[in-house]
Amino acid sequence: MRKHVVVIGGGVAGLEVAGQLSKVGIDVSLIEKDSNTGGHLNNWHRLFPDRRKSSEVKKYLDGITKNNDIKLLTDTTIEEFKRTNNHFSITTNRGKELTADAVIVATGFDLFKSARKEEYGYGIYNNVITSADLEKMFSNDKIVLANGNVPEIIGLVHCVGSRDEKAGNFYCSKLCCVTAVKQAIELREYLPGSKVFCFYMDMRMGGAFYEELYREAQEKWGVSFIRGKVSEASETIENKLLIKVEDTLAGRPLKMKLDMLVLMAGMEMSDGGKKIAEIGKLKTGENRFFAANDNHFGSNVSNVKGVFYAGTCTAPMNITETISHARAAVVEVIDYLKVGEN
Numbered sequence: 001m002r003k004h005v006v007v008i009g010g011g012v013a014g015l016e017v018a019g020q021l022s023k024v025g026i027d028v029s030l031i032e033k034d035s036n037t038g039g040h041l042n043n044w045h046r047l048f049p050d051r052r053k054s055s056e057v058k059k060y061l062d063g064i065t066k067n068n069d070i071k072l073l074t075d076t077t078i079e080e081f082k083r084t085n086n087h088f089s090i091t092t093n094r095g096k097e098l099t100a101d102a103v104i105v106a107t108g109f110d111l112f113k114s115a116r117k118e119e120y121g122y123g124i125y126n127n128v129i130t131s132a133d134l135e136k137m138f139s140n141d142k143i144v145l146a147n148g149n150v151p152e153i154i155g156l157v158h159c160v161g162s163r164d165e166k167a168g169n170f171y172c173s174k175l176c177c178v179t180a181v182k183q184a185i186e187l188r189e190y191l192p193g194s195k196v197f198c199f200y201m202d203m204r205m206g207g208a209f210y211e212e213l214y215r216e217a218q219e220k221w222g223v224s225f226i227r228g229k230v231s232e233a234s235e236t237i238e239n240k241l242l243i244k245v246e247d248t249l250a251g252r253p254l255k256m257k258l259d260m261l262v263l264m265a266g267m268e269m270s271d272g273g274k275k276i277a278e279i280g281k282l283k284t285g286e287n288r289f290f291a292a293n294d295n296h297f298g299s300n301v302s303n304v305k306g307v308f309y310a311g312t313c314t315a316p317m318n319i320t321e322t323i324s325h326a327r328a329a330v331v332e333v334i335d336y337l338k339v340g341e342n
């Protein structure tokens, strides 16, 4: 008898899981809340560390739903999900009833809502933007200020909503340092006359070729890295942004005028994930991401038998790690369903 797995979330992890399950002969229903699959990748122009176009990865992911027999349900959310006699009964917002042998949760992450850090003025001052807004500008091939002028002095603020007691997020989002370095290089490349400053607490460049990128940013592109926390931003009468920074290396406070401020928003458990946690009685950790059964050898396994996790719904991960985690989830599901044994 063919097995049926419901995958919740059509981002990188969900698509990879769906494709791999389909290849081994498992029926898959892939549930996506938006009208398109691809998740955050749709909003990113280029990827670190090699500044490859995200459309190349998107093409690979689009091929998964095109080339495999996957039942894709877009604009769909889960309203109810219960386990009875080794089966899951799932009800969607469109009134569809599904029965599954296993469920994979791949609800991904949400970017921290930068307006919560009022002191940086996102949503108040036009030229305070987020890393995601900047990606959109790169995609549109237009880096300009609200008045149409080209920015000359640009600041990037690290750790927005991460490692932040006030925001309730003690953890490090792991990828915003390298994103800042990538975007700083791209800004210098795009606007050769600009000056770009990164304000960081610690540089966490713990991935393959991240450190090299950091070095390139300084040596080739002249990006300035200032160790210090931006405490606030305000707007001057001539529409510049005035920021106050505690330069912790020089040990003195600093005031700077900028044209544009880019907030490196961290990663949080998605709202969709929170809803699934509640209706599925799935455990979450202190950081509010899904809690794995065992951090070392069970990072795909949930507290509910037959429910597995894939990707950034469990912790911040880059795309490479997300795909590996998704493939590991597939191995767990195959083992659970004993596919190939009967």
Ligand code: SF4
Binding pocket: 158, 159, 160, 162, 163, 171, 172, 173, 174, 175, 176, 177, 178, 201, 202, 203, 204, 264, 266
């Ligand atoms: S990766 Fe860097 S910017 Fe992001 S939370 Fe960690 S230290 Fe802060």
